Amino acid sequence: MEIDGFRGLLITADDAEYDTARAVWNGAIDRRPRLIARCSETADVAAAVRFAREHDLEIAVRGGSHNVGGTAVCDDGIVIDLSALRAxxxxxxxxxxxxxxxxxxxxxxxxxxxxxxxxxxxxxxxxxxxxxxxxxxxxxxxxxxxxxxxxxxxxxxxxxxxxxxxxxxxxxxxxxxxxxxxxxxxxxxxxxxxxxxxLGPDVLAGPVFWAAEDTAEVMRFYRDFIAEAPDELGSLVRLGTVPALPGIPADLHWRPAIAVSCCYAGAVEDGERAVRSLRRLGTPLVDLLAPTPYVAHQRAIDDTVPHGWHYYWKSTNLAGLSDDAIAVIADHAYAAGSPRSMVVMFHMRGAVARVPHDATAYAGRDVAHNIVIEGVWLPDEAGEHAAAESAWARRFLEALEPVRAGGVYVNFLDADDDPSRIREAYGDHLWRIAEVKAKYDPDNAFHHNKNIPPA
The missing domain is CATH 3.30.465.10 (Uridine Diphospho-n-acetylenolpyruvylglucosamine Reductase; domain 3)
Structure with missing residues (x-):
């Protein structure tokens, strides 16, 4: 098979690297494209798109292949693979x-x-x-x-x-x-x-862990803590088990726990003052907040979500952390069956909220928190955990319904999320996005994604 004007690598099912080339981050995704076009330059991408359109092929686009829904690979179509373009x-x-x-x-x-x-x-x-x-x-x-x-x-x-x-x-x-x-x-x-x-090279960054039974107390404190936090302080809450990472005592590994992770985008000494009250809360299991190279902090949790594990996500936005919201989160977060499953809640606001609502297609400017419920299990545990972890994530999302805000972050939608959730992600921006879609892709050739049909 040849593509006119293409100078990259074409991979088919007959090639030894086919199974590796079609694999994506979420190991639960198993799709078999007809052709993988690994591009070496922009001209290759253009040639691959023209070829796909001429032959009426389903198109998937592979960048980092990290989307939980597996949008980077399709069945019986062409994968336009950008993985060699990393400069x-x-x-x-x-x-x-x-x-x-x-x-x-x-x-x-x-x-x-x-x-x-x-x-x-x-x-x-x-x-x-x-x-x-x-x-x-x-x-x-x-x-x-x-x-x-x-x-x-x-x-x-x-x-x-x-x-x-x-x-x-x-x-x-x-x-x-x-x-x-x-x-x-x-x-x-x-x-x-x-x-x-x-920025950097060092930032004050890392997590502080508390026992799961302290969840409600930690979250109520966190609600007040972030209300006064400077923009420089980025933080998230993680609920699940203590991961088996370097620097964490082995006797804490897989113990149910809540963590508040921080990264201060400023001078380390200013960051130390900003997190002082957080570190004094209760009796932490372990405190890993410390001056850290920014690049090290950025990769610190890579091993908790590696390529090839199986993932199933549900997500929504929260307007704030009411007592009712905290109760729902504390009640459901530790009910997962797999010790690798977790809940991550991002603190938004700050500069995110100061950008005008209509400045970009991203619509969640007024959101206080984004919460993502992550069912995670090993490939050989599919029989034991797949159905149970997926059901846990769906039950958790349903329980959040009375306390959630409108909207959802589109990057956290899973493959089985209803199309109405895509519309929910964009709200009153949807029609304008659809008009742009109609101008640049009127035939909806790029639909193997969180798709917005052309107006």
């Missing part, structure tokens, strides 16, 4: 970076921190830049510097026609607006241009 170019004077569409956040952090710079990226370093950014882009630095999309200056995009365009505030501004939160609905983004900010 990062930093302009330290202009404080910007150009990042190829297959890069991971570890690639970005490695290059930008060499210059004492950073931008908002994911909290797991093997997450792909493209998928995270196009959905909005939550990360440790968002309260200080905004979401990933708030730091996006421009993007190079291959459209459904196979054309290459640049989207920015000056060029194709409608497309640029939609790319910032609207997902992969409009084309294949082959490079991103980000604004960078001074």
């Amino acid at each position: 990062v170019w930093v302009d330290p004077i202009g404080r910007t970076a150009r990042v190829q569409g297959g890069a991971l956040w570890s690639d970005v952090d490695h290059e930008t921190q060499a210059h004492g710079l950073a931008t908002t990226g994911g909290i797991v370093s093997h997450t792909g830049v493209a998928g995270l950014t196009l959905g909005g882009g939550l990360g440790w630095l968002m309260r200080k510097h905004g979401l990933a999309v708030d730091n996006l200056l421009a993007a190079e995009v291959v459209t459904a026609e196979g054309s290459i365009v640049r989207a920015s505030t000056d060029e194709h501004p409608d497309l640029f607006w939609a790319l910032r939160g609207g997902g992969g609905n409009f084309g294949v983004v082959t490079s991103f241009h980000f604004a960078l900010h001074p």
Whole structure:
């Protein structure tokens, strides 16, 4: 099989690397594409798109392949694979970076921190830049510097026609607006241009763990703690078990616990003052908050969510932490059967909330917290845990219904989430996004994603 104008690697089921090439982060996803087109340059992406359209092939786009729903791979179609396009170019004077569409956040952090710079990226370093950014882009630095999309200056995009365009505030501004939160609905983004900010190399960062029975007390304290927190303090709450990570005593591994993790985007001494009251709360099981290289903190929890494990997620937004919300979370968080399952709650606000509501396609500007319920089990535990962990996540989401806010973060939607939840993610932005979709992809060629049909 050949693609006119394509100079990358074409992989079919007859090739030895086929099974490796079709595997994605979520090991529960098992799909068999007809062809994997591993691109070596933007021109390859354009050639692959034109080929797919000419042959009426289902299209999946692979960046970091980290979406829990497995959107990076399809059955009996073509995977346009950007995983070889991972270069990062930093302009330290202009404080910007150009990042190829297959890069991971570890690639970005490695290059930008060499210059004492950073931008908002994911909290797991093997997450792909493209998928995270196009959905909005939550990360440790968002309260200080905004979401990933708030730091996006421009993007190079291959459209459904196979054309290459640049989207920015000056060029194709409608497309640029939609790319910032609207997902992969409009084309294949082959490079991103980000604004960078001074940071590090060391930041005050890490988790503090308390026993599960202290959950309600910790969350009530956390509610008051974040109300006074400076924008520099990024934090999240993790409920589940203590992971078996370096620095954590072995006798605590897999013990049910609540953790508050922090990253202070400023001077370490200022961060120490900002978290002082948190560290004095009750009797922590272990306190790992310490001056840490930012790149080390960014990859600190990578091993708790590795490639190949099985994942099932449910998520929603919370307007705040009422006593009722805390009670629901404390009641359900530890009912999972797998010790690897967890709940993660992000604190939003700060710079995220100060961006005007209609500035980007991302719609969750007024959200206080985003909560994601993660069922996790090993591949050989599917018979034991798959149905049970999935049911736990669904029950938990249902229990949150009376206390949740409207909306959901589109990047946290699983494959079995109803299409109405995609509409919920965008609210009153949906029609404008659909109009942009109709202009750049009227035939909905890019629909193997959290799809928004063209208006």
